[in-house]
Amino acid sequence: MTRTDFQTSVFEHIDExxxxxxxxxxxLIGRRWSSGIMLAxxxxxxxxxxxxxxxxxLSDRMLSQRLKELEHAxxxxxxxxxxxxxQVHYTLTERGADLMDSMQPIVAWGVRWES
Structure with a gap:
């Protein structure tokens, strides 16, 4: 299988x-502090x-803003x-935990290709 064939077969299910x-x-997750907050x-x-x-x-103001955004999402x-x-407690939803799991391959890629 050539590289072009591989790319076509892997990405053909992705549409606009x-x-x-x-x-x-x-x-959303790439906004400054969002991934750090979710990791915490x-x-x-x-x-x-x-x-x-x-x-x-991370400042109080930015944490407050990001928590609202992540909650809204x-x-x-x-x-x-x-x-x-x-007292106010924050937790990941099932959706948030699933996103954290989905980020693992990207983190592994970053570690592998870190220059």
């Missing part, structure tokens, strides 16, 4: 709609302060606990 969906997904959540950091502590350089969920003081 799939490309657009892929592009919007990559733009996958490692069980659930509180705002805990996420800030494990994502170096259905990748994380926010739970408000009626305690004194009020």
């Amino acid at each position: 709609d799939a490309c657009r969906l892929f592009q919007s997904s990559v733009e 959540l996958s490692r069980r950091a659930t509180r705002f302060s805990a996420i800030l502590a494990v994502v170096p350089g 259905g990748l994380i969920e926010r739970e408000v606990l009626a305690t004194t003081p009020v």
Whole structure:
């Protein structure tokens, strides 16, 4: 099988709609801090302060903004606990965990081809 044959067979199921969906997904997760926040959540950091502590350089303002974006995209969920003081916990949704799993091959590719 030639390289051209391989490319044709592997990519023939990808149409323009799939490309657009892929592009919007990559733009969301590629935004600065988004993947770091999702990684922190996958490692069980659930509180705002805990996420800030494990994502170096992330500001309160940017964390708040990214959490809202990720929640809107259905990748994380926010739970408000009626305690004194009020506690807010963030967790990955099934959709967010699936995205993290999907990123593993891309991370492996980056490690392999790091210059």
